[in-house]
Amino acid sequence: MELHQEAAERLASSGRRYTRTRRRLVDILAKAGMPLSLPAIVRGRKNLPQSSAYRNLAELETAGLIRRVASEDGFARYELAEELTGHHHHLMCSRCGQVQDLHIPAPLERRLDRTLDVLAREAAFATVRHRLDLIGLCRACGST
Amino acid sequence: MELHQEAAERLASSGRRYTRTRRRLVDILAKAGMPLSLPAIVRGRKNLPQSSAYRNLAELETAGLIRRVASEDGFARYELAEELTGHHHHLMCSRCGQVQDLHIPAPLERRLDRTLDVLAREAAFATVRHRLDLIGLCRACGST
DNA sequence: ATGAGAATGGGAATGATTCTCAATGCGTCG
DNA sequence: CGACGCATTGAGAATCATTCCCATTCTCAT
Incomplete structure (x- = not known):
């Protein structure tokens, strides 16, 4: 996937790494094709602790790879940035x-x-x- | 103002009252003409305790008089419902x-x-x- | 007036998210 | 290969907007 190339490069350019967890998050969001809440991201998945998920989503967001959307129900939603998925x-x-x-x-x-x-x-x-x-x-x- | 009529009626129809604080909140939002966060609503105003502001905004929202909008910065914003202000x-x-x-x-x-x-x-x-x-x-x- | 139910407000509780920090992983350079 | 530097991890503590609690007060209908 070309997606991971892009991700790796963007992170590298600011001295960050494209770790397994980060790749996994990108995969999850790419596969979902809709914005997911943190509980939805974590639920039923092993070795994906809450704190790491939150931290890495934030990391990926500042790298411009994902977008965080506030929502009415209290849980923010995360999705791939439009630069990657299209508007x-x-x-x-x-x-x-x-x-x-x-x-x-x-x-x-x-x-x-x-x-x-x-x-x-x-x-x-x-x-x-x-x-x-x-x-x-x-x-x-x-x-x- | 016709606005307060409407507000009073809607609240009354579900056994609620259009109290001074509620009218005040409606006035604040009407005058602002833009969505306000709770701190912005309360700041510099006397006799408008946080808990009452929150409670009454929620009350007014379920009465369909105001709309609550989630925002990225952590503070929800409140504005008059479109039914009252126009789309x-x-x-x-x-x-x-x-x-x-x-x-x-x-x-x-x-x-x-x-x-x-x-x-x-x-x-x-x-x-x-x-x-x-x-x-x-x-x-x-x-x-x- | 008076009683019933709505409203108030101060503070405690909730809960999503962020922070902390010791431990671990990874890459690089000798 | 070894070892240092630095990013990352994850478990739990801390933060902070918002909601809840509840004793007191207010309002309205009778």
Whole structure:
């Protein structure tokens, strides 16, 4: 996987190492394809102590490899940085907290980007990115 | 203000009261016009104990009058519910955490809504709303 | 008034996350 | 190969926003 190359290099460039645990975390997040909470990351996995998981997620975040997203339920979520996965959005269930990745049509995305750029410029904001999430009830929660 | 009418009624309908502290919180948020953290709400104000502020904000939230937004810096932010203020977005500085309200052009908003509705339906999500935030560097932070 | 239930506020408790630190691993250079 | 330097590990302690507790106070309906 080219992903690990990238990761190793980025860490090395600041004197850090791409250890087994770090690779493992990257794998977990890559495989999941959705933002995971720490409990979800750790649950059912051996030799992945909480403190190490937290520390390494933070490490990977400052290396720009993963992104931490605050969430309403008290548990932050972690996902691969968009630089690695491509830009995307989220569809989240406000009842059960489930999150899934979502891509929106490129034309809309482009228009969004253009418009937001203008608005940001007007407000004197620099280097803007956006975050767009859908919040609703998933099939399971919606049918109750 | 019609706002307080609405608030009083909603609380009353579930056997709660629109007390002085609650009205005060609503006023603070209405006047601010941007999401405030609890420290920001309480700072410099007398007779507004932390525990009461937290409790009442939670109360107002379950009454649907205010919205609580998780944020990266550890402090949740509170703002009036969109039902009271109208739909809007945020422009937030990733360095200093400052947040300001932002309105986007109605046509874009409509197109966004239509598209997202379709996507939500495809994913079997119900009663969807969206959240769109701009994240960048404010003038002060950007010029360093 | 008066009683029932809502609200208050000070402090204790909770719980996710971060910090600490002794022990260990890894790489490099002689 | 050996050994030093430095990053990493992991178990538990510490932090800190937020929630909970509860005795007291307030409000409203009768």
